[in-house]
Amino acid sequence: MKFYKGELFSGPGGMAKGAQEASVVHPETGEKFHIEHQWSNDFDRDTCRTFGKNICGSEEEPSVHYGPVEQLPIGNRDVLPDIDCLAFGFPCNDFSLVGKKKGMEGKYGPLYSYGVKAVQAYEPKFFIAENVGGLKSANEGKAFLQILNELEECGYVLTPHLYKFEQYGIPQARHRILIVGIRNDLHEEGIHFKVPAPTTPDNYVTSKEAIIDPPILHFSLNHEFPKHSQKVMDMLSHIPPGGNAWHPDIPEELQLKVKGARLSSIYKRLDPDRPAYTVTGSGGGGTHMYHWEENRALTNRERARLQTFGDGFEFIGSKESIRKQIGMAVPVRGAKMLFEAVLKTFAGIEYDSVAPDPAVQLENLRNKQTNKEIAEELAGLI
Template identity: 60%
Template sequence: MKYRLGELFCGPGGLAYGAMTADIGNGDKIVHAWANDFDQDTVDTYIHNICPDAPETVYCADVRKFDLTQLGPIDALAFGFPCNDFSVVGEQKGFDGEYGPLYTYGVKALKIYKPKWFLAENVGGIKSANEGKAFKKILHDMKAAGYTIVPNLYKFEEYGVPQARHRVIIVGIRNDLADKYQYKVPSTEPYKDVDNTSRNAIENPPIPANAPNNEMPRQTKRVKERLSYIKPGQNAFTADIPEELQLHVKGAKISQIYRRLDPNKPAYTVTGSGGGGTHMYHWSEPRALTNRERARLQTFPDDYVFMGSKESVRKQIGMAVPSRGARIIFEAILKTFAGIDYPSQEAHL
């Protein structure tokens, strides 16, 4: 069985790569049908890695001005709808923000194409936006589109991903199929002995000298000096730094600023936003991580090429879903429809 996958807000292809590499040993596959994103570099990255022979199937357009009815039939839909207004780090405007209502286009696509199943992804903070009303409304609208849903907060580091990344993922199965096919959250138990430390992810195996997107960042003498006082796991505010190198930031002290990785733990969350001081820092070398190192923390293979400027690539990597984590969930969906049992656990939010 081949499941044709459509994607809205596709990003650089973390979900898609997880879907395309999902393999449950019986020949069932998820194949690309079409995708949409509004950023040209991101679309170029997606085409290059996911569907180089079918560039016309990826549409660069603002979904708010895009004709959703022009796309081909699909068996599955994925949409990691923009999280800016649901993030704990952001202002959490929820439905009142510019990006809040964008999930409705995913719901609209469900109504148009009626796929057998869908996967929707967002940040953990979505649960508390608008005093929790936003999340309830989103779940209500997905159910009203004709789907039986299983929302869950996935802590990807518990699935062997070398990064503490917590995301709400909602899997929905069309109501007429839901009696026979009941998705269950895959268990974290098979991954408890996986080495998910940032050191293992970045050093094993060594990144090839010719790997794409691996340009070394340039650090000023002052930044290098500041980093010399910051130990692994510390940031600019928890380290013992001389007065002349301290940051004098008004308001909240963000824990990610000049924060060095702890090599013996999963990395903290890779993000795409923010300026200097938020680029993630190596535990022993006085520098920010390269984009390829960040991509490894997001479990992209070294031959996955990101298109665009260094800054554009940094943003793309930060907004992606870790492909290995996505693959685990897609394999659970494939097993659900193939009637193959798998270790599972209770959903929790």
């Protein structure tokens, strides 16, 4: 069975690559269940070129639509043909725990509605929606409840869950809410999605393992080494693995003269014995993730390893554009894990599963008495 996929807010192709790599063969019939790209959209030109080159084989692939989602002709089958599944990782800027948390009142908050519009227009067999953990408590919890309500009203059974990707073999502590929706009629026929059980709950893949095994060849794609001032390199030399710019061993003349909050990720080195902290795509000096041993920031290829992109996946654009693309992506292995669970669901193949987080289930949220109560319950998940 082949599922044609549409994708909004596609990023460089982490979700799409995971879907492309996911496949299931029914053990008795031999039928193959897999997913094929149909169309996608993103508002960033470099991102679309990266997606086209790696997912479709061409930087100028016409099925990869560059431009604001507001201008995308959702529902026009001549431009965006019918699909069997939809993925949309709507922008997280207004829901992020490290941002201003404007939620629905921000520039990006309402963009989830285009995912709802696409679900209504195409009625796919299933969809997967992704966003950051901070979505849970945005607008005192009202944002998350509103999104779930609207998706359910489209005619879908929802299974939201907070996935901690380090528990699934990804070498990074990246926590994301993913919502799987199965169309009501299919659910009634027995297609019941279950949250796949963690595969590495106690045996994490470390950042060091991800970066050095196998070694990254010096001529690898997107592996240009960063340049730093002597002062920055001298400061890094006093920061131990896992430490940051506020470590007490840094001599006074090398310390940062910053007032206010001391963010833990500033000039923070990786801990080689643990998964990396979250790879991000924005931020100025000191936020580029730093090697546990060498006095430098990571290369883009090293960051891509932490996001589980293969070394043959080529990112297009400037170094800073590529850094942004990598930081905004869904880890490839995480997406593959989730799509394979959905495919097994359709194939009727059993797999290890766990109960979804009760705090993000729609019925439980509706039973809360106040918005404040919702927000407190959701915020307590992380």
